[in-house]
Amino acid sequence: MVSCVVSVASSLYHLWAHTPVPSKIVVGVGSPRHHPIDDLIANATTTLHSLLSKQTTTLTDSASAYRERRGRHPPPGFDVWHSFASAHDAVLVEDFFDRIYDDLGPFWSVPAKQIRQQARQLPNRIVVRNRKVRTRKGDRKRLDQWIDMVQKIQDKLPDLDLPLNMLDEPRVAVSWEDISSYTETAAAARQQQPAHEVVKDFASLDIDSETIEHDEPTFSHESPYWDLVRAGCARDAPSPNISVPTNLSRPVNSPTPFTYEGFVSNWTRAKDPCLQPELASSHGALIAPLSQSTSQTLIPMFSSSKFSMNNDILLPAFAYWQSKSDYATGNSHGPTWDKKITRVVWRGISSGGGNTPENWRQFHRHRFVELMNASAVRSVSAPQTFHLPPYRSRVYTPHNHFELSRWIDAISDVAFTELQCTIGSENECAHATPYYKTAKKVPMNKQFAAKYLPDIDGNGFSGRYLAFLRSTSVPIKATLFAEWHDSRLVPWYHFVPMQNSFVDLYGILAYFVGWMGKDDGVDNGGVVIMEGGHDEQARRIAMQGKQWAEKVLRREDMLVYLLRLLLEYRRVCEDGRDVMGWVDDLLEKG
Numbered sequence: 001m002v003s004c005v006v007s008v009a010s011s012l013y014h015l016w017a018h019t020p021v022p023s024k025i026v027v028g029v030g031s032p033r034h035h036p037i038d039d040l041i042a043n044a045t046t047t048l049h050s051l052l053s054k055q056t057t058t059l060t061d062s063a064s065a066y067r068e069r070r071g072r073h074p075p076p077g078f079d080v081w082h083s084f085a086s087a088h089d090a091v092l093v094e095d096f097f098d099r100i101y102d103d104l105g106p107f108w109s110v111p112a113k114q115i116r117q118q119a120r121q122l123p124n125r126i127v128v129r130n131r132k133v134r135t136r137k138g139d140r141k142r143l144d145q146w147i148d149m150v151q152k153i154q155d156k157l158p159d160l161d162l163p164l165n166m167l168d169e170p171r172v173a174v175s176w177e178d179i180s181s182y183t184e185t186a187a188a189a190r191q192q193q194p195a196h197e198v199v200k201d202f203a204s205l206d207i208d209s210e211t212i213e214h215d216e217p218t219f220s221h222e223s224p225y226w227d228l229v230r231a232g233c234a235r236d237a238p239s240p241n242i243s244v245p246t247n248l249s250r251p252v253n254s255p256t257p258f259t260y261e262g263f264v265s266n267w268t269r270a271k272d273p274c275l276q277p278e279l280a281s282s283h284g285a286l287i288a289p290l291s292q293s294t295s296q297t298l299i300p301m302f303s304s305s306k307f308s309m310n311n312d313i314l315l316p317a318f319a320y321w322q323s324k325s326d327y328a329t330g331n332s333h334g335p336t337w338d339k340k341i342t343r344v345v346w347r348g349i350s351s352g353g354g355n356t357p358e359n360w361r362q363f364h365r366h367r368f369v370e371l372m373n374a375s376a377v378r379s380v381s382a383p384q385t386f387h388l389p390p391y392r393s394r395v396y397t398p399h400n401h402f403e404l405s406r407w408i409d410a411i412s413d414v415a416f417t418e419l420q421c422t423i424g425s426e427n428e429c430a431h432a433t434p435y436y437k438t439a440k441k442v443p444m445n446k447q448f449a450a451k452y453l454p455d456i457d458g459n460g461f462s463g464r465y466l467a468f469l470r471s472t473s474v475p476i477k478a479t480l481f482a483e484w485h486d487s488r489l490v491p492w493y494h495f496v497p498m499q500n501s502f503v504d505l506y507g508i509l510a511y512f513v514g515w516m517g518k519d520d521g522v523d524n525g526g527v528v529i530m531e532g533g534h535d536e537q538a539r540r541i542a543m544q545g546k547q548w549a550e551k552v553l554r555r556e557d558m559l560v561y562l563l564r565l566l567l568e569y570r571r572v573c574e575d576g577r578d579v580m581g582w583v584d585d586l587l588e589k590g
């Protein structure tokens with residue numbers, strides 16, 4: 001029997017812990033049996049290697065990879081983009097930019113003039129003219145971050161107007177019929193002109209003197225939001241036919257689609273509300289988004305994150321650019337793995353949407369916090385936000401409720417720091433106070449003293465994610481939101497993916513941490529012995545995620561992405577866009 005003491009509760013962390021920390025957790029006693037997560041981890045390694053095998057370095061190779069994947073010539077300025085990327089040692093894999101083409105694809109069917117004019121009509125714009133950002137900084141935190149980002153590359157940019165979304169929530173949701181007709185028209189028209197016919201430079205548009213010929217974009221504030229966004233789902237997906245759930249006072253009891261024995265095996269699908277109508281009643285941002293202002297026609301709107309059926313154009317989030325914020329941890333990564341404590345730490349406010357006495361039991365953050373609360377699991381009155389599956393039916397989360405709650409007690413330090421409920425009503429959080437106790441905030445770099453860091457959506461994406469990836473702890477990520485970096489990150493290699501119902505939460509933790517032996521427990525002098533854990537696998541994912549984030553999620557990488565995005569965006573705003581491109585490599589060949 002091999003036993004390795006891997007965790008000594010660090011005094012650093014003790015200061016902040018909300019629940020008592022066992023003096024020691026011993027992981028890795030006994031030889032672990034074969035587990036489905038072993039297979040998922042093995043496949044993730046293959047996925048990463050096949051991604052890396054597509055890396056290009058020279059300008060010519062990058063241009064060929066572009067033509068092959070996009071079916072067009074690269075945009076004017078591609079050479080400038082490439083030398084910028086190379087000067088910053090960016091890892092170039094064409095797939096890393098897929099998001100840009102998914103987002104901009106349908107715009108190729110919208111008249112260019114309409115796109116530029118709508119961009120001019122929207123507030124909160126960044127205006128670039130003569131290679132300078134004209135928009136002035138002010139006290140608008142988000143806009144200022146993005147201005148700063150664009151300024152770093154302004155000398156390489158053509159004139160453009162960049163309308164930005166200042167809300168947490170996405171802003172554009174066009175019907176599936178419209179989007180698929182745009183996409184089909186664009187795909188049919190896509191071509192690669194003979195090189196000598198290609199126009200190599202952006203036209204010098206006098207955007208500001210153009211007479212506006214289009215109506216100002218309008219935004220709907222209608223609820224329920226679900227009815228608006230499910231129209232964006234493919235008609236053969238289940239969601240368009242499922243209307244908004246009427247009874248929101250039931251705890252969530254989710255099935256487990258797109259999994260391999262209960263664990264996420266296709267991350268893209270696991271995040272897609274079109275494929276899982278039950279998410280309409282188990283994620284706050286779909287149940288009752290805090291702000292709702294949605295365009296149902298295709299307009300250019302740049303956002304930090306969106307649902308699969310939204311049509312916003314994504315750019316790196318302002319929260320990832322900030323160098324001073326709760327989420328910016330600079331170069332601090334927490335102690336080395338062997339000095340970390342075996343714990344699950346999470347802090348945050350009860351956001352996620354407008355939660356009320358009627359709907360809060362369906363909210364994702366409320367569910368997550370209760371799942372990690374041993375007293376709630378043990379309580380005679382059933383937990384409010386979830387059904388515990390009968391323990392015999394879950395192969396990978398063994399044991400009865402009492403043992404489960406002891407186990408949670410030993411590893412969990414999860415709490416809200418503030419209850420935030422429907423705004424405007426007196427005693428507004430009375431519905432939540434019996435079930436949640438707030439705790440002190442734990443600064444991000446103190447959280448890194450724990451090995452496991454779940455990352456849960458708020459009203460929009462979670463701004464902690466980049467810091468978690470850059471830490472030397474393991475991010476356990478559940479989200480419904482798409483972000484700029486999605487195609488760079490491989491689930492089970494750089495982070496641990498989790499379903500949005502969180503039904504796999506215990507199974508994931510049981511795999512990594514193990515399960516406590518029969519006679520050991522918190523009562524046993526504070527020493528807890530865990531059997532069958534996979535501490536080494538956890539350490540590897542933590543380190544792989546960190547090293548990768550330092551290679552492909554740096555500020556430089558955000559700029560490389562942004563520059564590519566803006567060159568493409570500008571091309572699609574040009575009347576002559578179909579015959580415009582970068583073809584110097586082909587002309588040289590003759």
Ligand SMILES: *[C@@H]1O[C@H](CO)[C@@H](O)[C@H](O)[C@H]1NC(C)=O
Pocket residue numbers: 039040043260265
């Ligand atoms: C792993 O990859 C193989 C080969 O692509 C595939 O057949 C298998 O289903 C995958 N296993 C899992 C658990 O995803």
Ligand SMILES: *[C@@H]1O[C@H](CO)[C@@H](O)[C@H](O)[C@H]1NC(C)=O
Pocket residue numbers: 235236237238240241
């Ligand atoms: C949704 O409803 C339409 C119209 O009734 C039907 O044609 C379609 O097959 C349904 N889709 C699914 C996935 O059930």
Ligand SMILES: *[C@@H]1O[C@H](CO)[C@@H](O)[C@H](O)[C@H]1NC(C)=O
Pocket residue numbers: 247248249250
């Ligand atoms: C909603 O569900 C709850 C819990 O299952 C039940 O008690 C209640 O009667 C239901 N309400 C309606 C209107 O169906």
Ligand SMILES: *[C@@H]1O[C@H](CO)[C@@H](O)[C@H](O)[C@H]1NC(C)=O
Pocket residue numbers: 266267268269
């Ligand atoms: C995951 O699902 C998406 C969408 O259905 C599909 O395109 C993709 O190939 C799948 N990925 C894997 C690794 O199976």
Ligand SMILES: *[C@@H]1O[C@H](CO)[C@@H](O)[C@H](O)[C@H]1NC(C)=O
Pocket residue numbers: 369373374375376379414415416434435436437438
């Ligand atoms: C855990 O659950 C119990 C019972 O519902 C509740 O009284 C307590 O406040 C909860 N603790 C936290 C940290 O939310």
